[in-house]
Amino acid sequence: MHAYRSHTCADLDKSNVGDTVRLAGWVHRVRDHGGVLFIDLRDHYGITQILCDSDSPAFSEVEKVRAEWCIRIDGSVKARDEGLVNAKIPTGEIEVYIRDMEVLGRAGELPLPVFGEQDYPEETRLRYRFLDLRRQGLHDNMVLRSDVVRDLRERMWDQKFNEFQTPIITASSPEGARDFLVPSRLHPGKFYALPQAPQQFKQLIMVSGFDKYFQIAPCFRDEDPRADRSPTDFYQLDMEMSFVTQQDVFNTIEPVMRGCFERFGGGRKVDQTFEQISYKDAALWYGTDKPDLRNPIRMQVVSEHFEGSGFAIFAKLLEQEGTEIRAIPAPKGGSRKFCDRMNKFAQEQGLPGMGYIFWREGENGLEAAGPLAKNIGPERTEAIRQQLGLEMGDAAFFLGGKPGDFEGVAGRARTVIGEELELTDKDRFAFCWIVDFPMYEKDDEGRIDFSHNPFSMPQGGMEALDGDPLEVLGYQYDLACNGYELISGAIRNHRPEIMFKAFEIAGYDEAEVRKRFGGMVNAFQYGAPPHGGCAAGIDRMVMLLAEEENIREVIMFPMNQRAEDLMMGAPSEPVNEQLRELHLRVIPREA
Incomplete structure (x- = not known):
């Protein structure tokens, strides 16, 4: 027999009655019925009721176990009395009589209970996330997330997309949020950046002659936290296509989103037609660019x-x-x-x-x-x-x-x-594309700046940039669902002369553009194809599917509201040796 288990805690049913089995898992709860001990044994797959009485040679050891001890038991499968069948679980028709037990891992006093789904302070939950993840609701959310990612991959593969990975250490670029900077040991005084998105790399993949790219991409942004946004990192389904129009991108990603939400939406209705609404109309009709059409x-x-x-x-x-x-x-x-x-x-x-x-x-x-x-x-x-x-x-x-x-x-x-x-209508996933975003806006000081993605193609090309910048629309688009932005994308500006003009309007001269985006500008001078794409936020998708209101409920190891990892102690202070290697000095914050 296997060292730890012959079956999982979801495998056994009436067909196993009389079998000798070995199970391993965590003690979910213990019930003492006057000389008969009933234990719900839990593993990743489910729960099996095990029991022990004074006739069992393991009784004295079983009496010692407490909630969340990790144990291995040997025993025989018995049918439950008809009146004691639990129809709510797959193993509800049987129980296992314990004949031998080994303690694999003792548990101390629990800082939060695993049995039940009662609310607990978020600080405690995040500090002991490994215990919090044992709770059924959160555990199910993580399995759902895994299933959604697999489903998205399969749907993209089915549409002949190639999955490529882009660098995690790269150069800083303005993407609308603050970068996380990484000091270089080999190049003192210089810094890498964690990518806010694979934006430039995926465009370079198109210039390199690959027609359809995607990846499940980690993105890093130093942002203020919100209920629907992580303050440090998130994952997105990132995609890009060559020789496409805006509608081609819609036609490609819509069945991916629709199919995923139909599969994991718990029977809720999913819009079959994704309405297209201009940014101007969305602001007028709904007061937001991510309207809830329910x-x-x-x-x-x-x-x-x-x-x-x-x-x-x-x-x-x-x-x-x-x-x-x-x-x-x-x-x-x-x-x-x-x-x-x-x-x-x-x-x-x-x-x-x-x-x-x-x-x-x-x-x-x-x-x-x-x-x-x-x-x-x-x-x-x-x-x-x-x-x-x-x-x-x-x-x-x-x-x-x-x-x-x-x-x-x-x-x-x-x-x-x-x-x-x-x-x-709470029983519906209502999707809509927001299109015709303005390319530019005025900042608080009255200067013209990009309002959305700076790499987007202006509608009308170079001629559109000769008029009032605030009237220029871009081939930019977002997909909203039930009041959340799930996708953002654009048809890209692949013409260097149009790109220089677009950035000049926002205050960046050609030299600055070449300095910041030299790799991409250089590539565009060697036959860049028209291309476009988008990125879907996986965390928000799972949040909607799981019917959660806080994104931390669908992230395995999230940060708290202050961008701290209470479990691992991040961010932490570097030791002096690390600072010397990097030629850095920490200046204390003034009181």
Whole structure:
């Protein structure tokens, strides 16, 4: 017999009754029934109930075991009494009577319980992640992640993509986040960088004549943490293709995403058609470039109904350049209590409030109510109702000013309204492409900078760059699902002369571009093909599939909110010998 096990803890069933078996695993829980000890023995695959009584030669040793001890047992398989069958587990019809036991690893007092899924402080969970990972929910998430990665690989292979690996140590490049720098021992004073993405390398792969590339790529960015973003590293399905248009990329990746979500989505509906929405329309309709289309609410501009109206706040606001009034329809939200609650929500978001109108039954039929309705009169309120397609029992909320100042709050309000009024379909994965991103934006100091991927081809090529930079659109695109950005990509700028012009507008002269991206610029002078691609965030995909709200629940060994690894003690202070080898000196932070 094998030194540790003849079967896993999920293998045995009624066909094994009478067999002598050997199992190994962890003591999940112990139950003492007056001289009979029942133990749930757990391994990676499942749970088997084992038992021991005073007649067993192993009884005295079995009495000593505690939760999470790692043990090996020999015993005989018995059928459970009919009334004691546990239909919830594959081994629920049998149990194993222990005849011999060996302790493989004792466990001290547990800092957190493995049995059960009760909440525990995140600091404790991350410090003892190896115990946390034994808990069933988190364990299942990691298996799901493994299955998703395998599925993605297989789908890419099926489409004739080649999997290549790109360097982990490379040069620093501006990708929109801070680099992690790595000092060079052989070149004192110089630094490598961990790649924020394989962006330049995958483009060079296309220049090298490989037609379809992908990899499951680690990416490193020194970012502030969020619930849906790791502060240090993440993994993405990275892909690139030659001789393709934007639609070709969509047609390639859509079946990969759709198939993966259908396979692992637990029966939830998956959109078969991925809607394409311009960045401008997404901001207007949803207040975000990663909209949740499970919520049917679309915001609309209603400025004309407030121009010169009796509602002085909005009327005067509209006299200012670049302002507008937007309405958030709220079907079934037509009660003063709900409207007051949403007004309070806006105040909690830092706005003075949020105007509203709701429609109810009055003496003469349908009646508009609320402070706004009284100020603008029945004709204007009726025009608003008809534009928004609302009926009795519905409401609408209004925000005004420069869109950039209130769009974020409007988007969050739309989400809250959809959830509170139960308009959002929770049993669905709703995908949409956001397209036509602006190439440039103004930073806080009024300078022109790239708004998205700097390596993207501008729509219209060189001619588009001769006009107003803020009007230039790029062949850039994101795929959103249920309010999260899952994919970002672009058709690349493979023409050196267009690239130099595009970077010049953002303040980088040709010499700076050659210095920063010399390898890629040099390659583009030797017959670069048109190419494009995208990258899908695996961590976020698994987070959605696992129905988790925090990305750390689907990462094996995540950092905490302060980008610390509490289990391994990172980041740590280097020893003096390491600093001398690297010709570095640590300057203490000023108090």
